[in-house]
Amino acid sequence: MGTENKGYPNFPARPAPSSSPFASAPPPGIPPQSGGPPTGSDAVGFRPFPPSASQPIRPFTPSGPPPAPTVGGMRPAQPSPFVSQIPGSRPPPPSSNSFPSTAYGPPPPPPGATPFQRFPSPPFPTTQNPPPQGPPQTLAGHFSPPMSLRPQQQPMGPPAQTMTSGLPGANTSPSPADFNMAARPGFQQSMPPVTQSYPGVGGLQPSFPGYPSKQVSQPPPMPFQGPPGPPPVSSYPPQIGGFAQRPNLAAQQNLHPSYAPPTSNVQGLVEDFNSLSLASIPGSMEPGLDHRAFPRPLDGDVEPNSFADMYPMNCHSRYLRLTTSAIPNSQSLASRWHLPLGAVVCPLAETPKGEEVPLIDFGSTGIIRCRRCRTYVNPYVTFTDSGRKWRCNICSMLNDVPGEYFSHLDANGRRMDMDQRPELTKGSVEIIAPTEYMVRPPMPPIYFFLIDVSISATKSGMLEVVAQTIKSCLDNLPGYPRTQIGFITYDSTLHFYNMKSSLSQPQMMIVTDLDDIFLPLPDDLLVNLSESRTVVEAFLDSLPMMFQDNVNVESAFGPALRAAFMVMNQLGGKLLIFQNSLPSLGAGRLKLRGDDPRVYGTDKEYALRVAEDPFYKQMAADCTKFQIGINVYAFSDKYTDIASLGTLAKYTGGQVYYYPGFQSSVHGDKLRHELARDLTRETAWEAVMRIRCGKGIRFSSYHGNFMLRSTDLIALPAVDCDKAYAMQLSLEETLLTTQTVYFQVALLYTASCGERRIRVHTSIAPVVADLGEMYRQADTGSIVSLYARLAIEKSLSAKLDDARNAIQQKIVKALKEYRNLHAVQHRLGSRLIYPETLKFLPLYGMAIIKSTPLQGGPADASLDERCAAGFTMMALPVKKLLKLLYPNLFRVDEWLLKPSADHDDLNNVLKRLPLAAESLDSRGLYIYDDGFRLVLWFGRMLSPDIAKNLLGADFAAELSRVTFQEQGNGMSKKLMSLVKKLRENDPSYHPMCFLVRQGEQPREGFLLLRNLIEDQMGGSSGYVDWILQIQRQIQQN
């Protein structure tokens, strides 16, 4: 962003003015690298880097009889009778095997296969040249071409005219290296340590600093030694609740054999609890010491709103949530706050209708920012000197008000024009950025697709669904008419597609040299969608058919990725990868290292969960640098090393979508919806984000999917409403002297329309000297978001056990501190007390420990599943994450029987239930919804009428074989509309709907029971035991 002030010691060092897109005006004498400011009108027909006329020539020719290519060369699609004449090429394989890559031993073609079995019909038939049936005659009976060449058939289109144009834009445009290297000196090529470790802790530290590592599941039995008498109840402050332990519950539970409850103490507990009268404590639990009265977030995420009432000009909490809205005034106070101190930011969160972020154009005035700290003008700045000066709320600098921005002040010192200035009244605004916020013209939206077409991709139906979905979204891709698009497919070779608008059909070119990748037709691989629309559609229509008989099992993923990078690195954009198998050829080839149970519990365990080959991190770093954001879609039922593949998404601000064992008949809808959302949601391009805060504090670590450029600038090649980022704060000064602290998030990005914009969110928080106030202003959702990210990061450098223990120890420490705060004044006995704001914290903590990335051991989640979930959770906004951690469970059979309007507010109609088996009545029908999947649970005794209505003739069948579909009766329609509504309410993922009947094992266990996190499952504790453990540890001294 380049907006900090060097002379101001309390702010991070500011990069050179032109060092990033957030730079203010470039220094005199350095011409802007772009050809001029882009404007709305320039956007049309935007072509930032015109193809150069003369370029180095690559070893292929545009027309005429093609010369014998060198090995590793490529050949455009055209009749190729000369295949066998290539000098120096590899001798033909002995059989009619159509795969030249014999070294990797592809399977022989099926009986009757011809050498060109892969393309039994011409991929791109043209009208003037009808496709021959079967393999091309010129080649029939010949051996397959050598590695260097795979001739394609005529109908792919004429040889391109531009083949001599060579490499892209070497002369006429700023080279990507110039642009990026010169412009971003501070860019970190390697992974910044702060993204991988806890602040102030080396990446490989075994646990949270200062916390003992302890087995979570088997704490030593500890006697409870609280004083037996009831505490002076009336004197409890309202924020105190009490966790009452139900004495004999642990004994009643079906405990895991490995769990040894402190049975000898149970009687003591009974007496202890019996002596308490919690009922009258304000803000505490229901009476009865019943676990059913334990706090549960059955109303979902409740954002702290007292704070919003106090500061109505703050940005909405959907954009910025502090872990506590009371900032400690001293380091010593901060050190007693054992919870994370920080924030979760979702800069582009979706807004409800009517609450859109106002767009501001300062025009010739220029953006009003603090001269010293570069803070954007916001509702908390103050105007003085009759309106001629304004004081920065972050650094207190007195700035001049530019003449055009001047307004008289009223008697209260308020600007007269206040109501016409959203930037002075609203916590969130979007500012149109002038040219000095650019180092090049705003890029057009770019979607590039890298698609695996090996046998598994086609057999599973993935290829077909992907092609159809992309085609169906073409009208809705953001940024028309500037949007650009391109494709590469790959198996053991790379397939490029010339999409030039003058062609009627795309032209396919194959590159077989995986070691020295070059681009055939570099100018026509990425094309303007509106100009090349027909060619793109023809390609997408033909794609599944082209490869339907492909039997190639190899995956030259790494080389394909490099090729995509070469196509995209001039402009950047979004790269969508569809990978069906373990990369097996060329750079980035991965081993079948799999999930080795023997490694669990050893020091090497974490290595399973990080990228194996440095290739992946390096490619991610390169892509981020060149503004390429990567989303990875993975589909295999076998090990694909998501840990490595996901690294690409992680460091480019992207996302991992995982469909293990993809079959289009089962997962097709899910893929269609999620890909469509990925393609059509509003996206911010070539973005950087920075969060500023007042003097004396600073953000010290960042957690999520992104890469840091400089110490506090988050690089986000593509960002959207489904991404959130967490960060931790630390105090730089021993004592803060201000009454309040301000935070300002600024996201500089290119909108799909071509405008460069800055989204600014500003918030204020009071500085306090009281730990109790920090607890009172705590936000569990934000804390849990940070905890989850920290634990997942820890699992990348430590054992799962250590990551889980760290969470538990953090919670223990925080609640212990809270207890100490009140212990002097009250006799607390052995009760677990907690602040009202944190009443769900222990439960969410347990949910983090039981979440897919962190749960159990090798038997509890496959390694790929674990890693995919980890990448996903690192990016989730608070609400979405909380829902995944403590999903919705509600009973619907009674509701289905009731006559009610379709427009019922779901929240009123359906009551969320505790996630425990005892919530399930075998006469009922239940829906479980975690935002990623829906499970319909049919009780064994559910009325057969209801089952018939909902399942039709299949009502008694094994539900794994039943397709969930509408049955043409009112009840079925009602249920279907409910499912639809649940999906619409939460559109970032498309939950698949699974049906299961009570007792259908192991499905029932897999789909539902193991997600009932309050129950004891395998080696993990249930809610009651968890509370007992925490309580016991708190009392240890």
Ligand SMILES: [Zn+2]
């Ligand atoms: Zn300032």
